[in-house]
Amino acid sequence: MLEEKIHGWMINYLSEEIGVEEEQCLKEWRESSAENETLFREFCREWMARRWVMTSGDVVPEKAWMNIAEGKRRRRRMRMVRRVAVAASVILLLGMAGWWIFAGQEESSGSAPEIRGRAVVQLVLSNGETVELGGLDSWEKLRDAGMAIVSDSMSVRYKEEEGVVEEAYNELIVPRGGEYQLQLADGSKIMLNSASRLRYPVNFHGDTREVFLEGEGCFDIRKDTERPFIVRTEQTTVYVTGTLFNVSAYSDDKETEVTLLNGAVEVKGDGFYESLDPGKQLVWNPHTRSLAVNEVNAAHFIAWTYGEFWFEALSLDELLKKLGRWFDVEYEFRDESLKSKRYTGGFRKYDELESILNAISEVYRLSFKITDGKIIIDRK
Amino acid sequence: MDTIDTQIINLIQQQQEKGIRMLFERYYRPMVCYARDLIQRESVAEDLVQELFIRIWEEGYLKNFVSDSLSSYLFTAVRNRCISWIKKKDVLKDYEVLNRQEFSVEVVSGIDEKMLEQLEREVEKLTPRCRQVLECVMVRNLKYREAAEEMGISVNTVKFLLKEATRRLRSRLSLPDDFVLLFFFKKNLFLPTRF
Numbered sequence: 001m002l003e004e005k006i007h008g009w010m011i012n013y014l015s016e017e018i019g020v021e022e023e024q025c026l027k028e029w030r031e032s033s034a035e036n037e038t039l040f041r042e043f044c045r046e047w048m049a050r051r052w053v054m055t056s057g058d059v060v061p062e063k064a065w066m067n068i069a070e071g072k073r074r075r076r077r078m079r080m081v082r083r084v085a086v087a088a089s090v091i092l093l094l095g096m097a098g099w100w101i102f103a104g105q106e107e108s109s110g111s112a113p114e115i116r117g118r119a120v121v122q123l124v125l126s127n128g129e130t131v132e133l134g135g136l137d138s139w140e141k142l143r144d145a146g147m148a149i150v151s152d153s154m155s156v157r158y159k160e161e162e163g164v165v166e167e168a169y170n171e172l173i174v175p176r177g178g179e180y181q182l183q184l185a186d187g188s189k190i191m192l193n194s195a196s197r198l199r200y201p202v203n204f205h206g207d208t209r210e211v212f213l214e215g216e217g218c219f220d221i222r223k224d225t226e227r228p229f230i231v232r233t234e235q236t237t238v239y240v241t242g243t244l245f246n247v248s249a250y251s252d253d254k255e256t257e258v259t260l261l262n263g264a265v266e267v268k269g270d271g272f273y274e275s276l277d278p279g280k281q282l283v284w285n286p287h288t289r290s291l292a293v294n295e296v297n298a299a300h301f302i303a304w305t306y307g308e309f310w311f312e313a314l315s316l317d318e319l320l321k322k323l324g325r326w327f328d329v330e331y332e333f334r335d336e337s338l339k340s341k342r343y344t345g346g347f348r349k350y351d352e353l354e355s356i357l358n359a360i361s362e363v364y365r366l367s368f369k370i371t372d373g374k375i376i377i378d379r380k
Numbered sequence: 381m382d383t384i385d386t387q388i389i390n391l392i393q394q395q396q397e398k399g400i401r402m403l404f405e406r407y408y409r410p411m412v413c414y415a416r417d418l419i420q421r422e423s424v425a426e427d428l429v430q431e432l433f434i435r436i437w438e439e440g441y442l443k444n445f446v447s448d449s450l451s452s453y454l455f456t457a458v459r460n461r462c463i464s465w466i467k468k469k470d471v472l473k474d475y476e477v478l479n480r481q482e483f484s485v486e487v488v489s490g491i492d493e494k495m496l497e498q499l500e501r502e503v504e505k506l507t508p509r510c511r512q513v514l515e516c517v518m519v520r521n522l523k524y525r526e527a528a529e530e531m532g533i534s535v536n537t538v539k540f541l542l543k544e545a546t547r548r549l550r551s552r553l554s555l556p557d558d559f560v561l562l563f564f565f566k567k568n569l570f571l572p573t574r575f
Contacts, residue, residue, distance in 0.1 A: 004543075011542050014482060015517050017524055042490075044482040046499070047546065049491045051518045052413035053500045058422075059409050064430055068404070071434040139520065220423075306424060 010040065014047050058157075060187055060222060063242070067262065070278075119178030119194075119328075123149075123156065126168035126202060134180055144170065145202045147185060155181035160203065167206055171199040174215070177328035179304075184209075188229065189220040191305045194325040195250065216248040218305045221263075235286050236269040245276075246301045252321075258282045259301040309347045309356075316341050319360070320375065327353045329370070334378035338366065385450040392442045400437050407451065408433070410491045411458050418462040418477055428461045451489040459485060506545055513541040 009026040012018035018026070030037045121134045125144045133140060133151045142149040145168035148161045156172070174180050174192045182190045186204055196215020209221075210230040221229045223242025231238040233249035235256045243263020249256045258267050259281040266275050267282050272291050274282055281296040296312075303310035309326075311319050317339035320331045326349060333339050341364055347356045357368050357375070365380040381389075384406065392399030408429065415425035432454075436442055447453055463478065477483060503511065509531070516527035517538070528535045 007543055007546075008539065011539065011546065015524065015542070016521075041487050043546075044487045045490050047518070048413075048417070048482055048488055049410075049495055049499050050503060050514065050546070052410065052491070053496050053503055054514065054519050055416070056409055056413050056496070059412055059426070061404075061408060064408060064412075064426060065401070065404060067430050068400075068433045068437070071430065072437050306421075 010043050014044065058183060058187060058189070063223065070262065119175050121175065121178055121180045122173040123151075124171040124173070126170060134178065144168065147202050155183060157183040158185045158202065160185050168202045169199055170202050171197060173197045175328075176325050179326075186224060187222040191218040191220075193217065193304055194328075213247055213249060215250055216246070216304075218244075218246045218302050220244050223263075235284055236267050236282075239266040239268070240264075244302075246298075248301075250325075253318075254287060255283050255285045257284075257301070259296060259298050261298045261302065303346065304349070307349050309349055311343050311345055313342045313344050315339060316343060316360075316364075316377075319343055320377070323353065323356065324375075329353070329373050329375055331375040331377065334376060338364065338377060338379065381449055389442060389445050389450065392445075396437065396440070396443075399442075400433065403436075403442075403450075403454075404433060406492050406494075407454055409493055409496060410488070411454060414455055414483075414488050415458050415462055417483060418459065419465055420477075424465065425462075428465065429458060432457055432461060449489065451492070452485055455485045455489045510541050510545040513538055514545050517542060 006026070006029060009018065009022050009029075012022060013026060026040075030040050119134065120132050123131045123133050123142075125131065125142070127144075131140070131142060133156055134153055140149075140151045142151075143161065145166065146160065146162045148159045150157050150159070172180065172182055172192060174194060174196050176195045178194055180192050182192065182198065182200070184190070184200065184204070185202075186209070188209070190198065190200075190211075192198055193216035196213070196217060198214075198217060199212040201209065201211070204227060207227065208230055209224070209227050210232065212232045214233065217231075219229075219231065219240070221240050221243055225241050229240040229242075231240070231247055233247060233256060234251060235249060236247075236258065238245070238247060238258055240263065243265060244261040245263070245265055246259040246261070247257070248259075256269075258265065258276065260276040260278050262278050264275065264277070266273065267284075269284050269291075270286065271289075272284070274291075274293060276282060276293065279295055279298050281294050281298065281301065283292045283294065284290075300310040300312055309322070311322075314322075317333070320333075323329070324331055343360055343363065345359070347359070353375075354370070357370075360366065361368060361380070367378050367380045369376045388399055388402050388406065390399075391402055411429045411432075412426050415428050416422055419425060419428075442450075445453070459478075466478075481487070503514070506514070512531060513527060516522045516530060517524070522530070524535045524538045528538045531538070533541075
């Protein structure tokens with residue numbers, strides 16, 4: 001058994017509240033015998049394990065195992081950590097200059113990640129009341145319709161608290177320049193991109209789990225065959241049982257895109273009903289009424305959830321639109337012919353807008369100027 | 381290496397998939413938690429660990445395992461992957477985390493799923509105040525003063541509650557020899573945490 005004092009020192013040490021003198025005493029005690037050092041390590045171990053127990057309630061082992069088993073079978077490397085090495089060799093084959101410029105940028109930007117993507121989001125509760133969430137150092141705990149809602153600067157999580165009676169909806173609104181994650185009562189996670197909103201049920205006591213999306217979200221849905229998950233957007237409806245997929249349905253975009261990474265989804269729209277396999281992407285353009293299902297490197301389309309941009313032969317017009325949403329800036333092309341030029345490459349989201357624009361302008365000899373939150377692009 | 385780890389290695393050598401599954405059930409959650417501590421990015425941490433399992437399985441890393449500690453091997457592998465990831469991100473703050481004593485492999489490699497489950501039961505039995513203090517100081521990294529203010533108590537009470545919550549110091553956990561292979565899709569494998 002530990003002496004009270006030493007117990008106190010160790011707690012102070014692990015809480016990072018230890019003073020210089022105490023730290024010295026602790027050090028001497030540890031060094032005085034092997035048994036003491038062992039006791040110290042065991043205390044640290046218990047501390048870590050306790051913390052892990054309190055923060056790992058969202059780990060879903062069945063899904064993790066499915067990913068592992070599937071990854072083994074398909075022999076595919078879709079992980080962001082590997083993407084840099086793989087993409088570099090792929091781009092070498094395509095001969096796109098843009099990628100080399102990205103690979104050469106070693107500098108980490110001066111602006112800390114906190115500044116970008118921590119815009120305040122709004123949560124609309126079932127009674128219509130609006131609460132602000134997110135923002136640096138924030139932490140909130142609310143209650144609504146029998147659920148406990150805990151939020152911090154990056155995410156909001158729902159936990160069932162008491163027996164729930166009625167069905168209720170909340171809405172999460174992410175502004176331009178922001179991104180936010182939502183964890184529902186069943187453990188499903190949804191990451192929302194800038195300029196997006198999602199209306200969703202607070203609890204799951206109905207027959208379905210139905211949400212309404214405008215903008216872009218990456219969905220990591222807990223398997224529940226008895227309660228299919230449905231994502232409704234303006235143009236399409238996506239039916240899911242348990243899976244990982246991305247939906248891009250901005251009202252100011254020409255097309256709606258649904259990209260599947262894992263599991264299975266069915267997408268319904270005006271005059272079509274398609275099933276997707278992992279690695280497939282559905283693109284629907286309601287104006288031209290054209291529907292396409294393509295095989296894509298699906299991981300690229302969730303790069304935004306990992307703090308990276310990936311542009312796959314994207315027209316500069318579309319590319320600037322995406323940058324505009326994330327950095328919350330407007331843009332204008334002085335030379336219209338530049339709009340349709342295509343670019344392929346990736347960037348860290350937390351880099352400075354200027355360095356990203358610099359990289360792009362190397363490929364197409366552009367000039368750009370940023371004044372008053374607006375980017376002006378012209379030929380050099 | 382304890383008896384269960386030895387069983388796992390033997391099983392991997394005979395029936396790889398079953399062995400990897402047993403490995404997964406014992407160590408997945410602790411490995412993910414460790415990765416999260418090092419790189420502070422939840423989804424990336426799970427991906428890193430899943431990829432490690434895939435590699436172990438595909439490349440047969442454990443088929444000829446000779447080292448004397450399976451858990452050290454696993455946590456070191458997690459740590460190495462996190463270090464690569466940190467280097468790519470290249471943020472100074474991340475490097476500091478690696479140097480802290482409590483994040484060393486020697487400390488964490490003693491943690492397995494069984495230990496987490498036992499501690500989970502213990503945490504649930506704590507009084508709400510004790511739990512709240514743990515949440516403030518351990519999870520949210522508040523200073524004693526901040527936790528005291530938030531909870532409306534004195535700093536000394538915060539320290540006292542922390543001591544209460546961490547009082548039972550286990551010496552070596554002895555695991556039962558008849559560790560049962562858990563079912564493939566056992567629901568509630570990891571119990572949800574209640575605050």
